[in-house]
Amino acid sequence: MQNTEQLFKNIIAHSKEYGFVFPSSEIYDGLGAVYDYGQYGAELKNNLKTYWWKAMVQLNENITGIDSAIFMHPKIWKASGHVDGFNDPMIDNKDSKKRYRADNLLEDRIAKYHKEGKTDKAAQLQEQMDAYLKTDDLAGLKQLIEEHEIACPVSGTRNWTDVRQFNLMFSTKMGATAGENEVVYLRPETAQGIFVNFLNVQKTGRMKIPFGIAQIGKAFRNEVIARQFIMRMREFEQMEMQFFVRPGTELEWYAHWKEMRLKWHLALGVDPARYRFHDHAKLAHYANAAVDIEYEFPFGFKEVEGIHSRTDFDLSQHQEFSGKKLQYFDPELNKSYVPAVIETSIGLDRMFLSVFCNAYTEEALENDSRTVLKFHPALAPVKAAVLPLTRKDGLPEKARAIMDRLKLDFNMQYDEKDSIGKRYRRQDAIGTPFCITVDYESLENDTVTVRHRDSMQQERVSIESLYGMIAERVSWKTLLQ
Numbered sequence: 001m002q003n004t005e006q007l008f009k010n011i012i013a014h015s016k017e018y019g020f021v022f023p024s025s026e027i028y029d030g031l032g033a034v035y036d037y038g039q040y041g042a043e044l045k046n047n048l049k050t051y052w053w054k055a056m057v058q059l060n061e062n063i064t065g066i067d068s069a070i071f072m073h074p075k076i077w078k079a080s081g082h083v084d085g086f087n088d089p090m091i092d093n094k095d096s097k098k099r100y101r102a103d104n105l106l107e108d109r110i111a112k113y114h115k116e117g118k119t120d121k122a123a124q125l126q127e128q129m130d131a132y133l134k135t136d137d138l139a140g141l142k143q144l145i146e147e148h149e150i151a152c153p154v155s156g157t158r159n160w161t162d163v164r165q166f167n168l169m170f171s172t173k174m175g176a177t178a179g180e181n182e183v184v185y186l187r188p189e190t191a192q193g194i195f196v197n198f199l200n201v202q203k204t205g206r207m208k209i210p211f212g213i214a215q216i217g218k219a220f221r222n223e224v225i226a227r228q229f230i231m232r233m234r235e236f237e238q239m240e241m242q243f244f245v246r247p248g249t250e251l252e253w254y255a256h257w258k259e260m261r262l263k264w265h266l267a268l269g270v271d272p273a274r275y276r277f278h279d280h281a282k283l284a285h286y287a288n289a290a291v292d293i294e295y296e297f298p299f300g301f302k303e304v305e306g307i308h309s310r311t312d313f314d315l316s317q318h319q320e321f322s323g324k325k326l327q328y329f330d331p332e333l334n335k336s337y338v339p340a341v342i343e344t345s346i347g348l349d350r351m352f353l354s355v356f357c358n359a360y361t362e363e364a365l366e367n368d369s370r371t372v373l374k375f376h377p378a379l380a381p382v383k384a385a386v387l388p389l390t391r392k393d394g395l396p397e398k399a400r401a402i403m404d405r406l407k408l409d410f411n412m413q414y415d416e417k418d419s420i421g422k423r424y425r426r427q428d429a430i431g432t433p434f435c436i437t438v439d440y441e442s443l444e445n446d447t448v449t450v451r452h453r454d455s456m457q458q459e460r461v462s463i464e465s466l467y468g469m470i471a472e473r474v475s476w477k478t479l480l481q
């Protein structure tokens with residue numbers, strides 16, 4: 001059996017070879033921690049967005065969706081705390097000139113101690129690191145790196161700079177003429193676009209508390225160190241929902257959303273043992289509860305989604321910094337207040353990676369082997385492929401007619417090149433649930449064979465029945481009912 005490191009390498013290689021994820025600007029040797037989604041990756045990503053949007057916006061009458069701009073007034077990031085507090089502790093090795101996150105170096109050392117069975121030492125280091133991170137004690141972090149004799153993986157030396165804070169926001173300037181120039185940031189989270197539109201949506205949508213505002217969009221973070229493929233990117237996408245509630249009821253809603261969000265993940269048919277909750281030991285200054293939903297990737301359990309009870313912090317801050325009231329008049333209580341907020345925040349790219357890892361299967365067959373992506377059919381980039389057995393005798397025409405009947409409703413693929421076996425393997429590799437083969441019998445009686453991806457079983461069905469069969473299996477109802 002291969003080790004998990006090799007498995008993850010195979011997954012990354014497969015995602016590139018079959019058009020899911022490419023390194024950005026590859027012909028220029030790439031750009032650190034930035035990736036492009038290829039032809040199948042874009043489809044899978046869109047399907048994940050649809051799954052989330054339907055579950056959050058369409059199925060909840062009290063949740064509505066928006067699409068706010070990436071650029072926002074710079075004061076927003078002062079109010080939210082990002083200008084002053086959105087930092088990572090970084091350290092440089094003077095010999096290799098490589099930059100690291102100090103906490104990552106220490107986490108790697110903790111993992112090493114665990115591997116060596118030195119659990120006490122690991123626990124002690126973890127405790128010290130957490131305490132220093134909490135108090136922003138950068139000298140303390142440096143001291144730990146020195147005490148534990150951590151060397152740079154590249155140069156092998158312990159010639160370190162001091163630990164410094166590094167703000168993760170990207171900035172640029174807006175306006176072409178002098179005087180107009182103003183520093184603006186590329187948003188590091190989509191949430192603030194929701195907070196500053198709270199009253200716009202509440203009033204125009206006549207929303208009554210409790211209600212939610214959702215959005216999907218790009219976020220940017222100048223991560224000090226990029227790790228684990230699309231897990232930690234500098235440009236990524238978030239799917240966030242802020243749920244506005246009466247103050248004092250937030251912990252009930254927090255419990256509700258915790259349950260709902262895990263249910264959403266599990267509906268995809270993933271082994272429940274691959275998911276777990278991880279409560280935040282240290283809470284951010286504005287939160288009174290926070291939990292991560294973690295998925296077990298080949299490199300271990302890692303956060304995919306966060307659920308946070310953010311109190312009234314964000315709205316109150318924007319109220320103060322903008323000088324505009326951000327309050328809700330509650331007709332039942334006959335008074336106005338700043339609502340408390342529960343946030344659900346999922347990284348689309350991490351969700352993509354978890355779904356991809358879960359689907360990736362290397363199978364040994366009797367005289368062969370195959371790599372197959374066992375996506376839930378509703379998420380599969382291509383729903384069905386139509387394959388004429390030969391390129392002559394009217395079979396391509398028959399196959400094209402089937403394509404034409406189905407392609408308006410499903411993402412289809414037509415393929416007539418190579419042997420049928422090779423064509424099946426190609427579809428397995430991109431996760432297509434159905435292969436429809438058109439043969440000579442099809443010309444006689446309007447039937448085709450359908451080969452099912454996971455079982456590889458084949459059945460003969462009428463062309464007439466194809467639409468219903470595919471529709472039933474790929475329907476969002478299979479996930480959302």
Ligand code: GAP
Nearest residue numbers: 189191231232233236304305306345346347350
């Ligand atoms: N509004 C709250 C917020 O942004 P977060 O825990 O910083 O919270 C939420 O981010 C989610 O966004 C994470 O659970 C993760 O899935 C995703 N995420 C954060 N940073 C990321 C990065 N650099 N690359 C990819 N995904 C990231």
